[in-house]
Amino acid sequence: MRPLTDAEVRAWCPGGRPTEAEWTAAVSDRGDLYPDRAAGNCTVLYHADGRPVSIGYWGVTAD
Incomplete structure (x- = not known):
């Protein structure tokens, strides 16, 4: 699992x-956000007021 860099998030x-x-819109619309096989990415997600609320995870299995 690899956190996205600031530049990757700002893209x-x-x-x-x-x-x-x-x-949700970004991972649904942009295939380039998905890592290679057997890898994952994550990033902090925020409320509209700027407070961190959760972590978004996505990736590709090794199966």
């Missing part, structure tokens, strides 16, 4: 503090 969330809605 799809210019403000750098993605909400769950922005993250």
